[in-house]
Amino acid sequence: MTLKIWRQVSPVKKGKMVSYHVTDVSPDMSFLEMLDVLNEKLILDGDDPIAFDHDCREGICGSCGLMIDGVAHGPEQATVCQLHMRSFKDGDVIDIEPWRSGGFPVVKDLVVDRSAFDRIISAGGFISAPTGTAPEAHATPVPKKDSDAAFDAATCIGCGACVAACPNGSAMLFTAAKVSHLGLLPQGQPERDARVLRMVGQQDAEDFGGCTNIGECSAVCPKGISMETISRLNHDLLGALRAGAVPAS
Ligand code: SF4
Numbered sequence: 001m002t003l004k005i006w007r008q009v010s011p012v013k014k015g016k017m018v019s020y021h022v023t024d025v026s027p028d029m030s031f032l033e034m035l036d037v038l039n040e041k042l043i044l045d046g047d048d049p050i051a052f053d054h055d056c057r058e059g060i061c062g063s064c065g066l067m068i069d070g071v072a073h074g075p076e077q078a079t080v081c082q083l084h085m086r087s088f089k090d091g092d093v094i095d096i097e098p099w100r101s102g103g104f105p106v107v108k109d110l111v112v113d114r115s116a117f118d119r120i121i122s123a124g125g126f127i128s129a130p131t132g133t134a135p136e137a138h139a140t141p142v143p144k145k146d147s148d149a150a151f152d153a154a155t156c157i158g159c160g161a162c163v164a165a166c167p168n169g170s171a172m173l174f175t176a177a178k179v180s181h182l183g184l185l186p187q188g189q190p191e192r193d194a195r196v197l198r199m200v201g202q203q204d205a206e207d208f209g210g211c212t213n214i215g216e217c218s219a220v221c222p223k224g225i226s227m228e229t230i231s232r233l234n235h236d237l238l239g240a241l242r243a244g245a246v247p248a249s
């Protein structure tokens with residue numbers, strides 16, 4: 001296979017696509033294992049290995065995002081660590097790039113800085129509750145449909161594929177998932193208005209674009225976060241603005 005990979009030494013240096021040839025790629029390898037094989041060869045040859053982000057390699061942590069042939073996470077709706085080489089053919093030429101978004105500046109090669117997501121979470125992705133003895137588990141009943149919807153939203157792993165796929169570079173699906181997750185539960189109600197104002201405010205303060213409901217985000221999301229979460233966020237946002245809520249610090 002021929003891999004055309006984005007190489008960029010540092011955030012301030014200009015990057016370029018560089019071609020590499022890989023052989024003996026097993027169809028059972030994950031995409032990251034295939035990159036490991038290439039990196040071992042580069043190291044043995046005395047070259048700088050390709051920097052790429054990864055951690056769990058189980059589709060949980062969200063750190064392994066790459067653009068593969070122009071598609072966020074590649075040809076399957078899964079994270080790159082769960083993408084297997086059987087999805088490609090012998091002799092394929094594969095383009096591999098980092099997420100392309102003003103909100104995710106390139107750190108090195110395929111690694112981008114996704115700390116903008118952390119700042120959105122810090123702005124309101126939490127509940128304030130007194131600590132102490134854990135309450136009895138059934139003290140706060142939650143309707144099944146609400147807990148299911150909250151769980152679906154909570155499966156967002158913060159990978160950033162939604163931003164990378166969006167022609168506007170919008171982080172709306174991510175923010176909506178985080179707002180929905182807490183806003184659907186009774187425990188999230190006291191700070192619901194302030195939360196949505198603060199998280200959307202932080203999203204706007206970062207270098208992300210606006211949402212125009214194109215839907216590319218949901219199409220590539222490895223966790224299947226739906227566009228309905230964006231409707232829910234807009235509903236909450238309008239409600240908070242109409243109520244004159246202030247984004248308490
Ligand atoms: S909404 Fe989906 S694509 Fe976006 S960060 Fe969460 S898991 Fe990744």
Ligand code: FES
Nearest residue numbers: 057061062064081
């Ligand atoms: S390495 Fe954790 S989701 Fe891919």
